[in-house]
Amino acid sequence: MSAAPSLTHAQVQTLLSESSYDPSVCSKLESYVRAQVSAVASTLVASESPDVRYSFDANRTLIKLYQFFPHLEGETGVEITALASFLSLLRFPDTDFVALCCLIPERVQSTEPCATLVRCAELLESCDFALFWPEFRKLGIPEYGIVEGGVVSDDRKLLSNAVNGPIASNTIRTNVIRMLARTYRTAPLSMVLAALDLGDANSLREFGSNVHVLSEGGEDGTTTATTTTTNAPIVEGVEGDVVTFAASSDNTKRVGSAYRGGVSYDDVATMMSKSALRGQ
Amino acid sequence: MADEALFPDSVKDFVFDLHDASRRSFIPSEQQSLYQTTFREITAKEDGGDGVEGGGGGMMMMWDEKGRYFPNTAWPSSSAIAPECGNDPLFLALYDELTLRHLQSVKRPSVRDRVGGWRAYAKLFDLILAEAAGGGGNGETLYLVPEWCFDVMHEFLYQFQGFCQFRTATYAAAAKAADASDPEKGPTGHVVDAIDVLSQNRDAWAVESVLSYLHRLVAAGSRRTGGDGASSSSCAPVYRFLAYFGSVTLSRLECLLGDYRASVSALDVIYDPNADLVAVGEDMRSPEELVNGVFPARLSLAYHAGVSYLMLRRYKDSASILGGICLFMQRGFKTGQLRKIPGSEQFNKLFDRMIALLAILSHVCPKSVVDDAIASVVREKHANNLSKIEAGEEGYEDLFVFACPKFVNPAVPDYGRALRPGCPPVPYGQDAYKLQVQHFMMEMAAHATLRKMRSYMSLYTSIEVEKLASFNDMKVEEFGPWLTCFKHKMRQLERGVAVTPGPAEAASKGVVRGVNSDMDRMGMALDIHYHVSGNVVHVDEAEKTRRFETFFMKQIENNYDILRQLESIKIEV
Numbered sequence: 001m002s003a004a005p006s007l008t009h010a011q012v013q014t015l016l017s018e019s020s021y022d023p024s025v026c027s028k029l030e031s032y033v034r035a036q037v038s039a040v041a042s043t044l045v046a047s048e049s050p051d052v053r054y055s056f057d058a059n060r061t062l063i064k065l066y067q068f069f070p071h072l073e074g075e076t077g078v079e080i081t082a083l084a085s086f087l088s089l090l091r092f093p094d095t096d097f098v099a100l101c102c103l104i105p106e107r108v109q110s111t112e113p114c115a116t117l118v119r120c121a122e123l124l125e126s127c128d129f130a131l132f133w134p135e136f137r138k139l140g141i142p143e144y145g146i147v148e149g150g151v152v153s154d155d156r157k158l159l160s161n162a163v164n165g166p167i168a169s170n171t172i173r174t175n176v177i178r179m180l181a182r183t184y185r186t187a188p189l190s191m192v193l194a195a196l197d198l199g200d201a202n203s204l205r206e207f208g209s210n211v212h213v214l215s216e217g218g219e220d221g222t223t224t225a226t227t228t229t230t231n232a233p234i235v236e237g238v239e240g241d242v243v244t245f246a247a248s249s250d251n252t253k254r255v256g257s258a259y260r261g262g263v264s265y266d267d268v269a270t271m272m273s274k275s276a277l278r279g280q
Numbered sequence: 281m282a283d284e285a286l287f288p289d290s291v292k293d294f295v296f297d298l299h300d301a302s303r304r305s306f307i308p309s310e311q312q313s314l315y316q317t318t319f320r321e322i323t324a325k326e327d328g329g330d331g332v333e334g335g336g337g338g339m340m341m342m343w344d345e346k347g348r349y350f351p352n353t354a355w356p357s358s359s360a361i362a363p364e365c366g367n368d369p370l371f372l373a374l375y376d377e378l379t380l381r382h383l384q385s386v387k388r389p390s391v392r393d394r395v396g397g398w399r400a401y402a403k404l405f406d407l408i409l410a411e412a413a414g415g416g417g418n419g420e421t422l423y424l425v426p427e428w429c430f431d432v433m434h435e436f437l438y439q440f441q442g443f444c445q446f447r448t449a450t451y452a453a454a455a456k457a458a459d460a461s462d463p464e465k466g467p468t469g470h471v472v473d474a475i476d477v478l479s480q481n482r483d484a485w486a487v488e489s490v491l492s493y494l495h496r497l498v499a500a501g502s503r504r505t506g507g508d509g510a511s512s513s514s515c516a517p518v519y520r521f522l523a524y525f526g527s528v529t530l531s532r533l534e535c536l537l538g539d540y541r542a543s544v545s546a547l548d549v550i551y552d553p554n555a556d557l558v559a560v561g562e563d564m565r566s567p568e569e570l571v572n573g574v575f576p577a578r579l580s581l582a583y584h585a586g587v588s589y590l591m592l593r594r595y596k597d598s599a600s601i602l603g604g605i606c607l608f609m610q611r612g613f614k615t616g617q618l619r620k621i622p623g624s625e626q627f628n629k630l631f632d633r634m635i636a637l638l639a640i641l642s643h644v645c646p647k648s649v650v651d652d653a654i655a656s657v658v659r660e661k662h663a664n665n666l667s668k669i670e671a672g673e674e675g676y677e678d679l680f681v682f683a684c685p686k687f688v689n690p691a692v693p694d695y696g697r698a699l700r701p702g703c704p705p706v707p708y709g710q711d712a713y714k715l716q717v718q719h720f721m722m723e724m725a726a727h728a729t730l731r732k733m734r735s736y737m738s739l740y741t742s743i744e745v746e747k748l749a750s751f752n753d754m755k756v757e758e759f760g761p762w763l764t765c766f767k768h769k770m771r772q773l774e775r776g777v778a779v780t781p782g783p784a785e786a787a788s789k790g791v792v793r794g795v796n797s798d799m800d801r802m803g804m805a806l807d808i809h810y811h812v813s814g815n816v817v818h819v820d821e822a823e824k825t826r827r828f829e830t831f832f833m834k835q836i837e838n839n840y841d842i843l844r845q846l847e848s849i850k851i852e853v
Contacts, residue, residue, distance in 0.1 A: 070708045186813050
């Protein structure tokens with residue numbers, strides 16, 4: 001593993017604005033990817049750097065540097081790419097993984113551990129959550145996908161630690177339960193448990209009590225890209241073999257007609273200003 | 281090539297006048313006429329006399345059998361015309377670029393021409409950036425009309441794209457020949473020569489250098505009024521033109537590289553609601569209006585943004601931007617306005633490609649906001665493909681392959697390896713085009729099922745999950761994830777809504793402030809709303825999104841235009 005110490009988030013942002021495509025920044029960006037994954041892997045041990053945050057821009061720039069200068073990939077490039085892909089997978093249902101995949105060559109995507117990560121992303125995208133977890137757990141085995149006689153690298157071990165840690169699983173579970181809550185008002189307990197990889201109703205109650213409903217803004221109920229959480233738990237209750245999710249505009253019947261008439265001020269103002277221009 | 285000693289007075293006058301207009305007088309109308317009209321006239325000048333025109337000192341001018349000066353040849357070199365512009369290095373670099381652009385439009389460039397093109401652009405941009413950095417205290421020292429600025433940026437990237445394709449093709453030809461079963465049938469002489477030249481000029485058209493120039497040009501002209509005191513309003517207009525057209529070009533480049541997020545965010549400087557207005561002649565315009573005022577720039581922006589939004593699963597944004605430009609073009613084709621614009625022969629091809637993209641979008645996202653006129657063009661041109669898809673056959677790939685841009689492999693190939701047997705047919709095994717098509721098809725794989733699901737759901741207000749699953753030929757366990765998947769695929773980022781500007785004077789001039797990516801918000805591209813409770817799918821009535829006021833306001837505007845035209849008609853009795 002490279003010995004380059006990790007930068008802080010602010011330093012990485014400065015680096016990206018000044019010398020994005022300079023090959024010499026490659027090792028710094030690789031260290032930052034490792035630092036981001038270390039932060040996911042470790043909950044009790046303080047991360048190596050005081051300020052390490054997920055940065056799609058930094059990870060994407062590194063992948064592009066590999067694209068521009070294939071010699072920079074070296075022996076670790078495939079596994080660093082896997083670490084960056086893993087980080088973007090945790091952002092599901094955002095399209096970070098989709099956007100990153102467009103930059104990763106097919107030969108890397110078909111090599112382990114990237115191949116399993118791609119399969120995991122496909123299962124999440126198709127909402128086959130029950131099938132997702134067994135695939136995801138494979139990444140937690142460091143030797144998985146290594147050719148016979150091969151050595152497990154430090155980056156591969158880092159990935160396995162992150163997969164096996166609580167943060168990764170809980171992050172994915174939180175995103176999955178939000179997606180289920182947008183579709184279901186009530187759902188079978190067995191289906192929800194399988195989708196969240198939880199053992200029983202008590203686990204679900206405990207997990208669900210810590211995930212809160214996101215607030216929705218805007219006149220038409222659309223959410224902004226930076227929504228905030230409310231105090232209401234996303235799981236309203238678990239009775240028998242039925243899970244009830246908190247009511248929202250997504251999982252309840254729309255009240256009244258969705259038709260909205262009227263002229264907005266913006267439309268009229270634009271038209272009037274154009275007419276005034278023509279009149280001059 | 282024209283004999284350097286023999287060129288007519290009209291060429292000398294043109295060079296002198298263009299130099300004056302760009303470095304001293306800064307009169308936009310004069311420069312516009314020289315750049316867009318005089319240059320073309322001289323290039324294709326017809327002679328009506330006996331075929332002889334005196335250059336200075338009674339010299340005879342050479343031209344082709346139709347009497348044109350430089351129809352298929354180069355203009356005089358910059359060293360030949362340097363005395364006409366006082367040996368001004370920056371103007372000579374601009375002249376080199378202008379004449380190079382002409383030459384490469386009439387003659388297929390050789391590998392040396394392509395490398396020479398890179399040197400010309402690198403020199404030009406170095407001089408412009410130095411002028412921008414050093415010219416602050418000396419007032420305005422350079423003016424180029426917006427069309428010229430865009431043409432420079434556009435050609436810069438066009439040559440980069442061509443070079444990437446050329447070197448990939450050369451590599452592939454060398455690899456194929458090296459791998460041929462007959463050892464005597466090695467690579468041809470010109471392939472070996474091309475490989476040799478490319479190997480010696482590995483820095484030519486290097487992607488990191490291309491990106492660096494674009495970013496520096498954008499930075500030089502698009503600073504906002506901010507805490508550091510630097511303001512774009514204190515920047516000479518030409519650098520602002522280059523910055524905004526540079527960002528259009530950057531967006532295009534990122535799209536060709538497959539970085540769709542970067543392609544979209546490159547346009548933020550144009551849509552920045554806080555950007556200063558820029559002087560275009562006597563008018564003050566927002567960056568968006570500046571770009572829209574040069575139609576090829578507007579077209580390039582819309583096409584590449586449309587592709588990027590599509591690949592990022594932002595179907596409504598993609599349909600909105602592509603539909604808007606297609607509607608504009610359709611009207612332009614009918615009135616003939618677009619035919620007057622240089623380069624208009626390419627517009628039809630791009631229009632057809634955008635219509636193909638809209639065919640895909642209208643299929644996967646029924647809530648697309650496309651004008652009825654364009655929707656009917658889509659149906660007319662792609663009825664067959666869409667029927668194939670409806671029937672369950674594959675049709676998206678054909679449409680995408682026709683419509684997508686020519687993606688590039690940015691890495692410099694290992695040329696030495698290309699001449700040895702056993703090397704991969706593409707450099708580093710990376711086929712950029714194939715990767716993007718595969719990615720697109722993966723995204724489309726689910727849509728056949730989702731579309732069928734939607735068609736059944738829209739017939740019911742409530743239906744059992746089991747029944748809906750059977751309609752879709754699936755078991756309940758298999759079908760359950762699709763109910764969540766449909767909502768997931770259609771929950772997308774959408775661009776914010778433009779607001780009328782604050783300052784009263786900007787409002788009176790009809791300036792609408794931009795909408796950058798900070799105002800993006802999550803939306804739903806579904807045209808039906810459903811949820812599942814127990815084992816029943818409840819479907820709400822389709823949202824009525826028709827806004828009749830838009831129709832009435834459009835008709836009011838049209839009526840106003842017609843009345844104005846009638847009033848301007850002079851009737852003599």
